[in-house]
Structure formats: C-alpha cells, structure tokens
Amino acid sequence: MPETTFLIIDGNSLAHRAFHAIPHLATSRGVTTNAVFGFTSMLFKVLDEIKPDLVAVCFDKGKVTFRHDQYGEYKAHRPATPEDLRPQFPLIKEVLEAMAIPVLECEGYEADDLIGTLVTRAEKEGLSCIILTGDRDALQLVSPMTRVLLTRKGISELEEFNEGRVWERFGVTPDQFADFKGLVGDPSDNIPGVPGIGSKTAAALLKEYGRLEEVVSRIDDLPARQQEKLRDYREQALLSKQLATIERNAPLEIDLDGCRWAGPDYNRLLPVFSRLEFKTFLRTIREKLGQAEDGKDKPSPGEKQLKTHRVPFQQVKRGEDLSLLLQLCRRSGRVALALCGRRGEGPAAAALALQPPEKEGPGPTVHYLDLDAPALRTAALETLGAVCRDPEIEKLLHDGKTALWLLQHHGIPLKNLAFDTMVAAYLLNPADAGRDPADLALEHLDLVLPSRSEEALAARADAIWRLSAVLGEKLRLAEMERLFYEVELPLVGVLAEMEMTGVAVNGERLKEMSRELEGKIAALSRQIYHLAGEEFNINSTRQLGNILFEKLELPVVKKTKTGYSTDASVLEELAGSHPIIPLVLEHRQLVKLKSTYVDGMAALINPATGRLHTTFHQTVTATGRLSSSDPNLQNIPIRMEEGRKIRQVFIPRREGNLILAADYSQIELRVLAHMAGDPNLIEAFRQGQDIHTRTAAEVFGVAITEVTAGMRGRAKAVNFGIVYGISDFGLARDINVSRQEAREYINNYFTRYPGVKDYIDRTIREAREKGYVTTLLNRRRYLPDLFSANRTVRSFGERTAVNTTIQGTAADIIKLAMVRIHRELQEKKLAARMILQVHDELIFDVPAEELPVVQELVRRHMENALVLDVPLVVDMKAGPNWYEVKKIEEPAGEPPRQ
Structure with a gap:
C-alpha cells in the first residue's frame, strides 16, 4: 500500500525567499507581486513533484512569541519586513485559499512550532512528512518518517535532508540539532550560543557527550579553553538551546483530516490569477483543462473541475441556412466575428455571434461556418464575404488586423469595423502583454473559454460580443472614447493595408x-x-x-x-x-x-x-x-x-514612383513646450528659432549669435535629456563633462524654463496621486514603479511618468495624422501608398505625378493633427530611395523650419 504523504510548508520562509529572489514585479495597477509569484511558482513545482495527500502552510502570527518572554533580545537584530513584502502576505494567503490549502497561524507561536506540532501528530498516525522551508531549525524534526527540503538558491534549488544528510553536513543527529544551536548560536535569530565555539567543536562535543546538558555537567572533563568558555556562558548555552527548540505541542485547532488535499479550486483560483496578472499560470490551467476535456490527462479523483463557458452554437450545413444567416446578420446590424486561421492562408472556420430574437435571452446566438467543408466551401465564403462587405453591419473583432489578413487571402474586404477587443483592452491596460480573448473573458466577464476547436471558436465569438459592451463602457468611464474611436480603431485598417502593401x-x-x-x-x-x-x-x-x-x-x-x-x-x-x-x-x-x-x-x-511585409504592433x-x-x-x-x-x-514599388519622407521636426520638444506652458520655450518655437541654439544661449548666458557648435551640441543633449528625465550623471556621461558641470547645465535650463520644472514636478505628483499619467488624448499608463520601496526603481518610475506624457502624446499625434492621411488618399483615389512609420516619420510610395497633391495633404494633416500652443512642423524629402531623399522646398511665406 503506498505511503500517505503530508507536505508542510513554512509560509514565512518561502515568502521571504521569493521576495528576495525575484526582481521587482507589479501589476499594471501598481500592486507588488514578486513574492506572490515566486511563492506560487515554488508551490506548483513542489506539488507537481511530490503529489502529496495532505498539505498545509504555516505562518508566523505577530512578532511576539513565547520565546520573547524567555529572552527579550530574541530576533532583535532581524530587519523589519520590507514595505513591499508586507502587503503580499494577504495575497499569498488568498492564493492558498483558492488552492484549497489550509493556512495555519497561532498567536504567540512561530511557523516552526506549528510545523513541529503537525509533524508530531502526523508521525503518530503513520504519515510520511516533507517539510519545505529555508530555516535550518527544521532539521531537528528530521526522522525516519520526516524529510526536510531546504531552499538553497533563490526558489529554484532545493536540498533534501534525511537523517544521514544531517549527520554528513553538520556532524550531529537531527535529535541533537537544538543542542548544536545552543553551542554555536544563530545570528539570524539573535540566539547567542557560546562565543568562541564553532560548528566543528560543537559537533565533537555532542558526539562525545550526546546532550548539551551533559556537556555543561562535565565541564571539568573538557580541555581548559572550552572549560573557561562554558563556565562563563553555561546558562546562555542552555537558554540558546531552549530558544532553538521547536515546540511540538502548539494549540492548533485543526485535525489532520482538515489538511487532506484533492487539488485546487480552479473556479476561485483563476480570478485571483487574473487580478494578479499571472498569465503563465492562467495558460497552464487552461491547457490542463483542455487535456482533461480531450481525455488525454484525466483529473485525479476528487480534483475540483473548472466550469467552462459552454456556448450553444448552430453549425451551418445547408445552402438555405447560409441565406438565412445573411438575413439574420443584416437584421441584427451587428456581428461579432471570430476566425480560425494563419496569416498567409485563408480562414479555416468562422463563428458569428448575432443579436438573437428577444425570446432567446440576452446573450447572442452563435453560428459556425466550416470554411474547409468541400460541399459548402464556396457558398460559405460568399456568405462570409457578403457579411464583411456590408457597410451597414457593424463588425466586432479581436485583433482586427489579423482578421483583415485572413480575409484578404480570398479578396474579402472588411467594412465597418466597429470594435476591436484587443485594442480596447490595450488602451485600458497597456502594460499587459497578454491579450488573448480567453484572458480578457476571464478578467472582464468571469468566463473561462473552452479549448476544443469548434467550441472554442464559438465561445470566442460569444466572448467578443460580450466584451465589446463591457470594454466599451470601461473606455467611456476612462474618457478614452475619442482615442479609441478616432485614432486606434481606424488605425487597425491603416496598418493592415501598410503591411499588405509592403516595402519594395x-x-x-x-x-x-x-x-x-x-x-x-x-x-x-x-x-x-x-x-x-x-x-x-x-x-x-x-x-x-x-x-x-x-x-x-x-x-x-x-x-x-x-x-x-x-x-x-x-x-x-x-x-x-x-x-x-x-x-x-x-x-x-x-x-x-x-x-x-x-x-x-x-x-x-x-x-x-x-x-x-513587416508586422506593425499596435498593442x-x-x-x-x-x-x-x-x-x-x-x-x-x-x-x-x-x-x-x-x-x-x-x-518605390514601380518605375516612375518616388519615396516621400515626412518627418516631424522636434515633435517631442514641441509637445513639452505645449504641456509645460513655458512662455520662453513657446516663444522660441513660435518664432521659428533653432531651439537648441536658443537653449544654448539661455543656459550659457550668451547672445544667440555667440553660440558655438559645441554649445549647441550640449544644449541639444540637455533638451532631449529633459524629455527622458536624464540625471546629472547621465548627462555628464553623454557629453563628457563633470557631474558638477552637467548639474549646472540642468539647473540653468530650469532657471530659464521654469515652466518645464513645474510641469515635471506636477506630473510626478499627480502620477503618485492617481497611479497613472495621461497624454493629451487621454491615453493612460499605469506606473507601479512609483510606489516601489527601491529608490532606483522609484526614480525610473518618475522619469517614465514625464516621458510617457510627452512621447505618448507625440505617438497619438502621428497616429491621428496617419488615419486622416489614409482616409484622404482613399477618398481621392490616389495611387500613393503609406508604407512605413518610423517613430516621428512617415514614408510614402508616390507616383511622381501625384507628388504635389500628396505632399500637400500629408503636410496639412501632419501639421494640423492636433492644435498646440506651438506650431507642428514637418520636414518633407523625396527621392529614388529612402537614403537619397532630398529636401522639398517649402511653400512660400511660411516660417523657417528646423
């Protein structure tokens, strides 16, 4: 009969180990999670390897225990729990609760004592125990029935101790380990021991006399040097042993049956992981579910099952059903579309979620099209094409750009893209890289999507329908509707066409x-x-x-x-x-x-x-x-x-065409001038002055005519350094001057442009109050680094706050220009194509005869994308390739451009 295994975990030890092993990690909303993530990683790893029958996690409760009554200086030198770690303990316990693992605490006792109590009870019932901890004190609990897994390097390496390993490593038996600590002490717990007695001497004494009490009672038999030490510190040694001895009879109000473990409660665990943004764990659980559904990896007996969102769907198998589906789509006026396929190929299947008749309930009805079925392939594609082409039908998608690629394989255009859940989720949480529909359904709808093909595609269409309403409302509450509907959503089609056009x-x-x-x-x-x-x-x-x-x-x-x-x-x-x-x-x-x-x-x-055909990443x-x-x-x-x-x-893609390059001139500095409202900076741009020369004159206190090339170069470094939050150290390194000189440059800059300094301070202050910053078009970026206890991380967060408002606004401006340029190129039925965007520059492939028209409309839209307190200026160049483009003469009567 297989033995019954009881895994007992030292929660405090593992949490501290995880916190220090994993760099700063936080959710997009600023919740620090490095200890939670590390703890959970180790927990999953050990549970998978050991497959225990019983599990419990023990935590300290409070700082004062019965040992403080015995010795007031117990653990007195231990540093306070880091500020970033303290709020993670409730999160760790929340994960454990969702895992259906008991969390044990007892006032006045440490986790070690609870572990010792559990081990003692378990051994009496014939259970095999495994203790997971980073605390060597637990080695005194090792026995023929109990092993200790001691964390060594971070959270990835464990060292297993049985009785033989304890003897091999320390020269004492587990039963002598508290005696051993009584002699050598333990600086981490401020247990004094006997000064001058090391581990080798302690092991030798215990090998000879067995117990510490026997050693101190036989002092006269010891060498003179050891006699002196033990006479002076006899009571201290006995007290040290007492402090190091784990209590095995703590008043725990739980019996062992309460620690039996049948697996995690996925229904409670998934929302927790979603909130903590643990995407890897979410995917692992969904993969496990998919295997169980396919019968490849059946869950163990008693393992709680995940409730999957089952979506009833109608599989279209007859021609008359296709005609009916098209009618239903037109009657609904809104369709959530999910496609199955890869770029470079057409879709293999499609699922369409529609507004149902009122009698069928609030959710959509879903129709499934097998686009590879030989009998209906042509008719199904024609129906799908008719739906996609119809400008009166709103299309809701997730990752519309990929859908456009799939549809274009069959020459199907997509008209009236009304919502893209991937783009909406990105705006709401730009730091979250995982925007799979399954993740979004779990996060925003509390739904777990199935993984099998037909069911998965139907559930995906259903989720897109529901997510569009939920995410649309969240965009409204976050005041990002204009950014979404005027910039990001129409940009999906613009980028798709640029990718498909490609660059010759x-x-x-x-x-x-x-x-x-x-x-x-x-x-x-x-x-x-x-x-x-x-x-x-x-x-x-x-x-x-x-x-x-x-x-x-x-x-x-x-x-x-x-x-x-x-x-x-x-x-x-x-x-x-x-x-x-x-x-x-x-x-x-x-x-x-x-x-x-x-x-x-x-x-x-x-x-x-x-x-x-490069891929542009919008999210x-x-x-x-x-x-x-x-x-x-x-x-x-x-x-x-x-x-x-x-x-x-x-x-260019054909002979007779030219490459046109349109580049914003110093757009980030212009955005800075507008957002800071600094009159000196605004005046410089309005007068069309060379901003670096003007800044050099201000910083170095000379006339503009006296500014040298070296001065201008340093001023340029200061100008752009301010945007990126450069320090005196960074500026000194970049322009090869002393830190003091660099500090003077920065101070002089802020003296001449006080509005910029006020803006930086105001932005950081408001970011701390809100937890995020916004651009002029209200794009948000959450900044968890601002709340880090680590000064370096916090300083990076402050620089990021300022840079994001400026760089993000510049990004919004050029995206807005791209949407408007693309629209007018289409309206005028011009052959010119926008083919590349490189930060502040747009590249076009233009027939020579269209160059004057395209040049004018590109300049107009770029320079008027957003009205600022300073002019937006665009440098235009054209030529036979991107390298040999030459500057195009500007319209007469306009101010000079830098």
Whole structure:
C-alpha cells in the first residue's frame, strides 16, 4: 500500500525567499507581486513533484512569541519586513485559499512550532512528512518518517535532508540539532550560543557527550579553553538551546483530516490569477483543462473541475441556412466575428455571434461556418464575404488586423469595423502583454473559454460580443472614447493595408551591401589581430576578455560570474586606452549590421511580391508608440554611415514612383513646450528659432549669435535629456563633462524654463496621486514603479511618468495624422501608398505625378493633427530611395523650419 504523504510548508520562509529572489514585479495597477509569484511558482513545482495527500502552510502570527518572554533580545537584530513584502502576505494567503490549502497561524507561536506540532501528530498516525522551508531549525524534526527540503538558491534549488544528510553536513543527529544551536548560536535569530565555539567543536562535543546538558555537567572533563568558555556562558548555552527548540505541542485547532488535499479550486483560483496578472499560470490551467476535456490527462479523483463557458452554437450545413444567416446578420446590424486561421492562408472556420430574437435571452446566438467543408466551401465564403462587405453591419473583432489578413487571402474586404477587443483592452491596460480573448473573458466577464476547436471558436465569438459592451463602457468611464474611436480603431485598417502593401526592396543592392560589409569586417579583423598579436574569435566574450585584460593588460572595468565583461559600456569606458578598442567597437557594429539587418532582411523578402511585409504592433508599447518586427524597420541604426546606407535598398514599388519622407521636426520638444506652458520655450518655437541654439544661449548666458557648435551640441543633449528625465550623471556621461558641470547645465535650463520644472514636478505628483499619467488624448499608463520601496526603481518610475506624457502624446499625434492621411488618399483615389512609420516619420510610395497633391495633404494633416500652443512642423524629402531623399522646398511665406 503506498505511503500517505503530508507536505508542510513554512509560509514565512518561502515568502521571504521569493521576495528576495525575484526582481521587482507589479501589476499594471501598481500592486507588488514578486513574492506572490515566486511563492506560487515554488508551490506548483513542489506539488507537481511530490503529489502529496495532505498539505498545509504555516505562518508566523505577530512578532511576539513565547520565546520573547524567555529572552527579550530574541530576533532583535532581524530587519523589519520590507514595505513591499508586507502587503503580499494577504495575497499569498488568498492564493492558498483558492488552492484549497489550509493556512495555519497561532498567536504567540512561530511557523516552526506549528510545523513541529503537525509533524508530531502526523508521525503518530503513520504519515510520511516533507517539510519545505529555508530555516535550518527544521532539521531537528528530521526522522525516519520526516524529510526536510531546504531552499538553497533563490526558489529554484532545493536540498533534501534525511537523517544521514544531517549527520554528513553538520556532524550531529537531527535529535541533537537544538543542542548544536545552543553551542554555536544563530545570528539570524539573535540566539547567542557560546562565543568562541564553532560548528566543528560543537559537533565533537555532542558526539562525545550526546546532550548539551551533559556537556555543561562535565565541564571539568573538557580541555581548559572550552572549560573557561562554558563556565562563563553555561546558562546562555542552555537558554540558546531552549530558544532553538521547536515546540511540538502548539494549540492548533485543526485535525489532520482538515489538511487532506484533492487539488485546487480552479473556479476561485483563476480570478485571483487574473487580478494578479499571472498569465503563465492562467495558460497552464487552461491547457490542463483542455487535456482533461480531450481525455488525454484525466483529473485525479476528487480534483475540483473548472466550469467552462459552454456556448450553444448552430453549425451551418445547408445552402438555405447560409441565406438565412445573411438575413439574420443584416437584421441584427451587428456581428461579432471570430476566425480560425494563419496569416498567409485563408480562414479555416468562422463563428458569428448575432443579436438573437428577444425570446432567446440576452446573450447572442452563435453560428459556425466550416470554411474547409468541400460541399459548402464556396457558398460559405460568399456568405462570409457578403457579411464583411456590408457597410451597414457593424463588425466586432479581436485583433482586427489579423482578421483583415485572413480575409484578404480570398479578396474579402472588411467594412465597418466597429470594435476591436484587443485594442480596447490595450488602451485600458497597456502594460499587459497578454491579450488573448480567453484572458480578457476571464478578467472582464468571469468566463473561462473552452479549448476544443469548434467550441472554442464559438465561445470566442460569444466572448467578443460580450466584451465589446463591457470594454466599451470601461473606455467611456476612462474618457478614452475619442482615442479609441478616432485614432486606434481606424488605425487597425491603416496598418493592415501598410503591411499588405509592403516595402519594395532592391535585392541586388542588398547582396552587394552584404559583400561590402563582409570585406570591411575582414579588414577590421586583420587590424585587430595585428594589434592583439594573434588571431582569436573577436565575437567571443571570453577570448576578447583574455586579449584585452590579460595579454594587453588594460584596466579591468567589470567582471561577471563567467569572467571579464566586454559589453559596450566597458569598451566605451576604455576608449582611448588602446587603439584596439575603437576597432572592436566598429567590428561589432558592422557584424550586427550585416547579420541582423542586411542578411536578416534579405531572408524576409517575400518571393512572390519582392517586398518586405513587416508586422506593425499596435498593442505592445506602454507609451502608445508603434513597433515593428520581421523585420524591425523602426530600429535600423542610422548614427553610422553604413547603417544609413541600408536605406538605399528601400525603393518605390514601380518605375516612375518616388519615396516621400515626412518627418516631424522636434515633435517631442514641441509637445513639452505645449504641456509645460513655458512662455520662453513657446516663444522660441513660435518664432521659428533653432531651439537648441536658443537653449544654448539661455543656459550659457550668451547672445544667440555667440553660440558655438559645441554649445549647441550640449544644449541639444540637455533638451532631449529633459524629455527622458536624464540625471546629472547621465548627462555628464553623454557629453563628457563633470557631474558638477552637467548639474549646472540642468539647473540653468530650469532657471530659464521654469515652466518645464513645474510641469515635471506636477506630473510626478499627480502620477503618485492617481497611479497613472495621461497624454493629451487621454491615453493612460499605469506606473507601479512609483510606489516601489527601491529608490532606483522609484526614480525610473518618475522619469517614465514625464516621458510617457510627452512621447505618448507625440505617438497619438502621428497616429491621428496617419488615419486622416489614409482616409484622404482613399477618398481621392490616389495611387500613393503609406508604407512605413518610423517613430516621428512617415514614408510614402508616390507616383511622381501625384507628388504635389500628396505632399500637400500629408503636410496639412501632419501639421494640423492636433492644435498646440506651438506650431507642428514637418520636414518633407523625396527621392529614388529612402537614403537619397532630398529636401522639398517649402511653400512660400511660411516660417523657417528646423
């Protein structure tokens, strides 16, 4: 008969261990969760490995125990519980309650005493016990029936102790462990022990005499040195043993049957994980449920079952049913659409949720279309196309951009996208990267969606229907309706068309650039080998470190666990110390250019179109900026000439077209001027002055005509540094001056632009009051870092608060311009296409004959996207490729632009 296992966990020990092992972690609303996450991770891991029959978690209750009556200084030197950890204990207990695991506490007793009491009771009933703790005191509880799992490194490594392991490690039996502590003491608990007696001496004494009481009663038999110590500290040693001894008879009001465990209560656990934003755990539970539904992993007996949201749906199997479905969609006027498929292919299935007849209840009715069924494939696609094309039918989707890709495979346009639950959820919580419909259904509807294909798609359509109403109301309450309906929702279609259009690429030139870079890298390698006196792998951190710091004996800046650090910051600090350093830095840059951009882009060219079809990510960045991938065209390095030359390969899609680049001039500084309301900064922009020259004049106290190029460069660093919350240390590093000089620059800046300083202080103050900041269009970003006990993390949160309001507003402005430009290009039926967005710049592929019209409308919409107290200015350039674009002369009578 298999033994019955009782897992007993030291909750306080594991919580502290998790808190210190995992870096700062918080929900998007600012609730610190690193200890909860680490504790839960370890709990799941141990439960999965041990599969116990009984489980309990013991916690200390209060700071004062019976041991303080015995010794007032007990644990006196232990630091206070960190501010960020204290509020996590109730959250940990909430997780345990949802896991259906008993939480045990007892006034006046420590967790150790409760563990000792449970072990004593369990052993009497013949149970096998496993104790999970980070406290070595528990080793005194080890017996033939009890083992201890001691946390070692963070929360990932455990060391198992049985009787033999305790003897091997400490030279005493578990039964002697309290005696051992009586002699050696325990600084962590402020147990004094006997000064001068270490672990080896203590083990030897106990091996000889068995018990501490026997040792002190036989003092005359001990060596003279030990006699002196024990005579002076006899009572202290006995008291120390008493303090270290775990109480095994605490008044616990629970019997062992109350600790029997049949598995977690998923219905209670999932909402807790959703609120804590533990997406990994949520996915794990849903995967487990899916396996159970498929019969692959049946739940253990007694395991509580998850209540899945079952959605009845009608599978359309006849042609007449398709006609009826189209009529129902038109009568409803609103359809939630869920598609199953991958980009590059058409949808394999579709589920449509519709407004039902009143008699059928408040929820939608769901219809399922199998688009791969041979008998109905053509007719089903025609019906789906008719629904999507109809501008009178509102479409509700999750990730509308992907849906547009799937539909375009069959030439089906999507008219009247009325809601996108992924985009809405992003606006409501921009820090949450996981926006799967199942996550949103759980978070906002308390519904758990099934995982099997047909049921899952039907439930997804049902959830989209319900989420649209709930998220729409939350957007209204957060005053983000304008941002959603005027900017983000119409942007979905704009980005989809940009992706589908793609960017034409000169493949031959890309191959030439790869060969050119290969030659330059080889030449640099030869120079580096010559200076090093030998050949080595320049890309190997270890080999490069040995060359720089052992052979060439350069000063060691930083070491890691694996050896010398050779990262960019180290090499930049060593600049000037040896001619090999700039060559290594250049070598790295060229290698990255070749592998990541030149060769990387070549591999991603679509063979059918000859273009790059990057993916624009609308719901990723917390500031609202767009990002791109496969390839990342927003991150092409342009500070070095070789990087800028990569833009040569981006060409118009047909002969006779031009590349038009429209770039906002210093938009973030203009946004800062408007939001700060500083009269000096506003005046500079209104007069069309060079803002960096004006700032240099203000900061250095000279006339504008006396500003040198060096002064302007430093002022530029200050201007942009203020936007990003730069410190005097950061500015000093960037412009190579002392911290004192950098501090003076910053102070002079705020003296001349006091409105900016007031704005920064006001933004941080309001962010602390609300927990979030907003842009001019009311985009929100929650800032949990502002409430961290860690000063570095808190300072980062303050910089983020200021930067987000500025960078986020700039992102809103260019998105608004993109939507309006795209709309007018369509209305005028122009052949020009918007093909790229790179932060503050828009790139267009324009027929030469359309250039004047497109140039005017692009400038008009970009410069008037939002009315500010300062003018928005756009620099326009055109040319045969993105690299060779030349500035277009501006309309007469307008102020000069920087």
